[in-house]
Amino acid sequence: MVRALEASHDDVRLYRNALARVRDGEGYTVGERAEAALVLFVAAGCSANVGRAVDYTTEYIRCLMGGRLGTPTSCPVSLDPKKTQVDLVLPRVLGFVRIVDGVIASEPYWVSSGSAGAEIGALATGAEDITDVAGDVSAHHARVWYEAADAGAGRWMLSDLGSSNGTVVVDGDGSAPLRIAKDEAVEIHPGDEVRLGSRTTFVLVEGAAEMAR
Numbered sequence: 469m470v471r472a473l474e475a476s477h478d479d480v481r482l483y484r485n486a487l488a489r490v491r492d493g494e495g496y497t498v499g500e501r502a503e504a505a506l507v508l509f510v511a512a513g514c515s516a517n518v519g520r521a522v523d524y525t526t527e528y529i530r531c532l533m534g535g536r537l538g539t540p541t542s543c544p545v546s547l548d549p550k551k552t553q554v555d556l557v558l559p560r561v562l563g564f565v566r567i568v569d570g571v572i573a574s575e576p577y578w579v580s581s582g583s584a585g586a587e588i589g590a591l592a593t594g595a596e597d598i599t600d601v602a603g604d605v606s607a608h609h610a611r612v613w614y615e616a617a618d619a620g621a622g623r624w625m626l627s628d629l630g631s632s633n634g635t636v637v638v639d640g641d642g643s644a645p646l647r648i649a650k651d652e653a654v655e656i657h658p659g660d661e662v663r664l665g666s667r668t669t670f671v672l673v674e675g676a677a678e679m680a681r
Contacts, residue, residue, distance in 0.1 A: 479518045483508075486522045491675065500533055502576055502675065506565060509659075509673055510572065562612065562624050562658070564588070564670040566600050574600055576673055581622065585613025587629070588664065602667035606631040609664050610648075612656070624672075626662065627653040633665035640672075 490504045507528050511521035529535050563576025577598045579586045586596040591607035601609070609631040616622040628635040628648040635648045640659025648654055656662065658674035 482522060483512060483518045486525060495535055496533065504529055505673060505675060506572060561675050563673040563675055564598055564662070565673055567669045567671055576675070578675065579612055581614035585611055587611050601664060604633050604665035605668050606633070610635050624656050625653045626656045627651065636663040638663065
């Protein structure tokens with residue numbers, strides 16, 4: 469989504485600020501955070517206007533959750549010179565949200581950056597594997613994992629496991645769909661669409677590690 473907003477010259481900072489408050493604000497359950505993040509994501513995509521999306525999400529949270537997009541509490545910083553480094557980096561999770569006929573049809577299926585990854589397929593059996601798929605998706609269709617980097621942020625990767633009906637990635641910035649060759653791996657990002665076969669579509673969203681618990 470961020471890349472799509474950048475391409476359309478919309479207010480990326482406003483979107484990031486709102487998403488941070490959904491993710492880190494106090495007084496919400498994990499499910500409520502995920503729901504609010506999805507509302508913000510879909511509203512921004514449908515309206516093509518971040519300001520309207522933030523207003524809609526704020527009103528949604530106020531009416532249905534009885535809260536607001538409050539400022540997260542700052543982490544205390546020690547003045548002890550021996551403890552000057554504060555680790556504020558949380559493990560990331562990537563969510564797969566099923567879309568059916570243009571409508572959100574599932575909560576996010578979270579894959580943790582700290583895990584070995586997840587398979588997507590009709591007969592996948594792992595702890596984080598995703599089986600919410602249509603009948604033309606192979607038993608073990610695709611695999612997603614986080615590839616850590618020696619320095620800086622890593623990247624999310626997706627590969628086709630030799631599926632019968634193919635895997636397509638539609639970049640969130642509006643690029644042409646990319647069909648992944650069998651056993652090929654490509655980088656994916658929050659905001660992208662992943663299409664398995666002809667009847668299964670997921671939209672990718674990013675969250676904090678606590679959302680996957």
